[in-house]
Amino acid sequence: MAIPGRHFAQNLIQRRTLLFQLVRRDFEQRFIGSAAGWMWGLIHPLVLLASWTFVFQVCMHTKLPANEVTQNYTLFLFCGFLPWLLFQDTVMRSAASMLENSNLITKTVFPAEIVPISIFLSSLISHLMALVLVIGVVGFYNGHFSLWMLSLPLYMLVVGLFAVGVGWIVSSLQVYLRDTVQVLSVVLTFWFWLTPIFIDEQTFPERFRFLLRINPLAFVVRAYRDRLLSYRVPNLREFAIVTAYAVAAFVLGGLFFRHLKRGFADVL
Numbered sequence: 001m002a003i004p005g006r007h008f009a010q011n012l013i014q015r016r017t018l019l020f021q022l023v024r025r026d027f028e029q030r031f032i033g034s035a036a037g038w039m040w041g042l043i044h045p046l047v048l049l050a051s052w053t054f055v056f057q058v059c060m061h062t063k064l065p066a067n068e069v070t071q072n073y074t075l076f077l078f079c080g081f082l083p084w085l086l087f088q089d090t091v092m093r094s095a096a097s098m099l100e101n102s103n104l105i106t107k108t109v110f111p112a113e114i115v116p117i118s119i120f121l122s123s124l125i126s127h128l129m130a131l132v133l134v135i136g137v138v139g140f141y142n143g144h145f146s147l148w149m150l151s152l153p154l155y156m157l158v159v160g161l162f163a164v165g166v167g168w169i170v171s172s173l174q175v176y177l178r179d180t181v182q183v184l185s186v187v188l189t190f191w192f193w194l195t196p197i198f199i200d201e202q203t204f205p206e207r208f209r210f211l212l213r214i215n216p217l218a219f220v221v222r223a224y225r226d227r228l229l230s231y232r233v234p235n236l237r238e239f240a241i242v243t244a245y246a247v248a249a250f251v252l253g254g255l256f257f258r259h260l261k262r263g264f265a266d267v268l
């Protein structure tokens with residue numbers, strides 16, 4: 001009984017070490033050779049934020065309802081954009097990850113399923129840097145913080161489970177169907193505009209609001225805004241719904257990936 005247990009522990013340690021190395025390599029490769037280095041992880045979302053604020057607030061004069069968590073459109077936009085960016089970055093970069101690591105998958109006994117996990121953890125580093133910036137700006141603008149902000153790691157975990165699950169599906173499909181990345185780009189574009197990032201949920205036409213109720217990212221976007229910009233207590237029902245989505249995606253994605261993984265070596 002002791003020997004299998006020791007082998008399991010050794011295998012777990014090896015996978016942890018490999019995961020750490022993959023996360024480190026992925027994060028470094030994204031910014032290697034650039035003068036700004038990891039600062040690009042902050043520069044990109046800030047440039048997007050500035051351009052969208054100019055278009056929607058300055059040019060289109062977008063107004064927020066009086067009962068929203070804030071009347072500062074820039075903070076409203078940034079807090080909603082953060083979880084989406086984490087999800088999108090993980091899924092899009094996971095899609096091509098099997099092809100990019102084909103040399104490892106075909107030549108060694110390599111646990112390919114940890115690649116999308118490493119991509120999420122790498123993206124999470126940039127996400128945390130941006131989140132620290134947002135918290136600082138919120139503290140300066142509002143002059144206070146909500147202790148419910150401490151529950152945000154739970155929502156990061158939920159986004160991670162959901163993104164990795166979807167990442168497993170698209171990365172395994174991309175091995176066999178090379179158009180998967182292109183289709184995914186189209187799907188994410190629609191998904192992005194059907195998530196209440198630029199406009200509040202009350203602005204959505206009544207006949208389309210059912211799309212918000214079946215969109216797990218809509219729940220997470222709302223939670224980020226509530227935790228960062230208000231003292232609202234987390235809605236346990238909504239958290240349970242988005243957790244169910246995330247766990248289902250993680251389990252189904254894992255099973256899907258495990259099934260298609262058997263033929264990776266032949267196709268790659």
